[in-house]
Amino acid sequence: MHRIGPINGRLHLIDSEISYFPNFISHNEAWVVFEELLSQTRWQQDTIKVFGKEYLQPRLTSLYGNNGKPYSYSNLTMQPHSFTPLLIDLKKLVDIKCNTHFTTCLLNLYRNGKDSNGWHADNEKELGSRPIIASLSFGQERFFHLKHRKLVSERYKLLLEHGSLLIMSGDTQKNWLHQIPKTSRLVKERINLTFRVIQ
Numbered sequence: 742m743h744r745i746g747p748i749n750g751r752l753h754l755i756d757s758e759i760s761y762f763p764n765f766i767s768h769n770e771a772w773v774v775f776e777e778l779l780s781q782t783r784w785q786q787d788t789i790k791v792f793g794k795e796y797l798q799p800r801l802t803s804l805y806g807n808n809g810k811p812y813s814y815s816n817l818t819m820q821p822h823s824f825t826p827l828l829i830d831l832k833k834l835v836d837i838k839c840n841t842h843f844t845t846c847l848l849n850l851y852r853n854g855k856d857s858n859g860w861h862a863d864n865e866k867e868l869g870s871r872p873i874i875a876s877l878s879f880g881q882e883r884f885f886h887l888k889h890r891k892l893v894s895e896r897y898k899l900l901l902e903h904g905s906l907l908i909m910s911g912d913t914q915k916n917w918l919h920q921i922p923k924t925s926r927l928v929k930e931r932i933n934l935t936f937r938v939i940q
């Protein structure tokens with residue numbers, strides 16, 4: 742697996758549309774956002790069922806939205822809380838950048854290096870066929886891995902920095918999987934927000 746650097750925001754990965762903007766939110770402002778999200782979010786830890794066995798998710802999550810529509814993945818259905826003023830402000834920034842009206846934000850809190858998010862695509866049917874997903878990262882930097890579903894040599898990793906924005910759109914979810922792996926390094930909390938459109 743090799744690392745790549747973005748050119749003008751766009752990552753040139755086959756069969757995908759992915760852009761990365763470090764410092765989308767300035768360093769100090771991003772720390773203010775991090776602290777408020779950490780203390781004010783209604784974090785929960787859900788149980789997921791994998792091949793009939795129940796596990797606690799290896800991270801905390803929360804769902805917020807403006808259309809009351811639930812989001813289902815991994816046999817789990819989350820009901821949205823109403824957007825907070827902070828999430829509305831962040832949504833305005835990503836709405837403009839992406840020329841989209843996002844409806845929903847899924848928040849993930851990775852408490853330490855043992856917390857993770859396994860290989861998946863965000864391809865739930867309520868997202869539509871070519872979903873646009875805007876991902877904001879705060880706090881601890883963590884690696885984001887991508888692998889092509891069919892071309893085994895197409896694997897990349899990208900460090901998602903504090904205050905950064907990653908945008909995935911087009912056929913990215915159809916052709917690629919992504920994950921946040923565990924790390925044995927001593928790491929602090931990371932908060933990730935993915936803005937989505939739920940139809």
Ligand SMILES: O=C(O)CCC(=O)C(=O)O
Nearest residue numbers: 847849858863921933935
């Ligand atoms: O934490 C991240 O950067 C990725 C989160 C993610 O892939 C998801 O919530 O679907």
Ligand SMILES: [Fe+2]
Nearest residue numbers: 861862863919
């Ligand atoms: Fe995802």
